[in-house]
Amino acid sequence: DAKTTQPPSMDCAEGRAANLPCNHSTISGNEYVYWYRQIHSQGPQYIIHGLKNNETNEMASLIITEDRKSSTLILPHATLRDTAVYYCIVRVGVKTSYDKVIFGPGTSLSVIP
Amino acid sequence: EAQVTQNPRYLITVTGKKLTVTCSQNMNHEYMSWYRQDPGLGLRQIYYSMNVEVTDKGDVPEGYKVSRKEKRNFPLILESPSPNQTSLYFCASKRQGVSGEQFFGPGTRLTVL
Numbered sequence: 474d475a476k477t478t479q480p481p482s483m484d485c486a487e488g489r490a491a492n493l494p495c496n497h498s499t500i501s502g503n504e505y506v507y508w509y510r511q512i513h514s515q516g517p518q519y520i521i522h523g524l525k526n527n528e529t530n531e532m533a534s535l536i537i538t539e540d541r542k543s544s545t546l547i548l549p550h551a552t553l554r555d556t557a558v559y560y561c562i563v564r565v566g567v568k569t570s571y572d573k574v575i576f577g578p579g580t581s582l583s584v585i586p
Numbered sequence: 587e588a589q590v591t592q593n594p595r596y597l598i599t600v601t602g603k604k605l606t607v608t609c610s611q612n613m614n615h616e617y618m619s620w621y622r623q624d625p626g627l628g629l630r631q632i633y634y635s636m637n638v639e640v641t642d643k644g645d646v647p648e649g650y651k652v653s654r655k656e657k658r659n660f661p662l663i664l665e666s667p668s669p670n671q672t673s674l675y676f677c678a679s680k681r682q683g684v685s686g687e688q689f690f691g692p693g694t695r696l697t698v699l
Contacts, residue, residue, distance in 0.1 A: 507687075516590070516676055516690030517629065560628070576621070576629035 477561045482581040485555075491548040493580050495561030498542040505564045506537060508546045510557040511579070517560065520546065551584045558582070588613045590691035592677050598697045599667060607662045607694050609677030615689070616682035618660040619644070620652065622673040623693075629676065635660055636682065667698040 478496040485491040497506060507522040521528055521535045523544070528535045534547040548555055560579040590611045599605055611618065619634035621644075631644030635654040649671055651663040660679075664671060677691040 509688075514674060514693060514695075516678075516692050517688075518690070519687035522687070576631075578626065578628045 477563060477577050479559070479561055479577065479580045481578065482583070484583050484585055485548075485551045487553060487584050487586050488550055491546075491551040491555065491582060491584070493546040493548075493559050493561075493582065494543065495546070496543045497561070497563050500541050500563055502541075506535070506541075506544050507562045507564060508533070508535065509560045509562065509576075510555075511560070512554075512557040517576075520559075551582075553584050553586065556582060556584045588689070590677055590679055590689050592675075592691040592694050594694060595692065596695050598699065600699050601668055602666050605664050605667060605696075607664075607675060607677075607696070609660045609662065609691060610658050611660075611677075611679040611689070612658065613679060613681070613689065614657065615679035616657070617688075618654065618677065618679045619688070620650070620660070620662045621676045621678065622646065622671075623676065624673050632662070632675075667696075669698050672696060672698050 505522050505524050508520040509517040510520055511517045521530055521533050523535045523537055537544045558579040558581050560576050562576055593608045616637045620632040621629045622632055623629050630646045632646055632650050633641055633644055633652040635641045638654055638657050641652050641654055654660055675694045678688040680688040
């Protein structure tokens with residue numbers, strides 16, 4: 474199973490871009506990279522996901538390296554409400570009959586005024 | 587409103603007293619899953635279900651049971667709770683397929699004395 478490695482914590486100034494890295498060097502060619510966040514013991518919230526190409530939505534951008542061994546989540550203008558634990562996960566298994574998601578410790582992002 | 591609901595949100599119980607945590611989703615999702623979250627360990631999957639009457643073990647299934655008699659409901663059963671099952675529990679659901687976000691419930695904080 475592909476696993477991910479993230480820094481345990483990061484700080485970001487309010488209004489600046491937050492760049493959260495994730496390593497997934499054992500990712501398989503048909504596995505997706507997902508990002509979720511969790512605000513203070515609430516249920517995790519989906520942010521974005523991608524396979525090969527960079528992706529952007531109203532919340533964030535996802536940059537995946539060409540070799541797919543790492544990715545970066547970008548919050549373009551971080552606000553205090555973005556303070557949360559961010560999880561980078563890889564979807565394990567591609568058959569529709571098998572779906573397993575592994576969450577690691579994540580990165581605790583603190584947005585500082 | 588599309589959502590995943592869990593009940594109860596908070597529960598304090600004693601060792602050995604059977605309990606059930608309910609989970610319900612109104613999005614007609616095929617896939618549902620239970621996670622537990624403990625400090626320093628991230629989110630760990632307990633059980634998941636690909637559809638009605640189809641369940642399988644996640645990473646930490648010992649001491650838990652689940653059932654999926656209806657598409658919308660996926661209760662988590664602790665037949666004989668022990669203190670090491672004190673944790674924050676999350677239910678999640680998603681549409682079946684290769685990719686797609688998981689929707690998480692608000693969480694159930696369980697304390698077993």
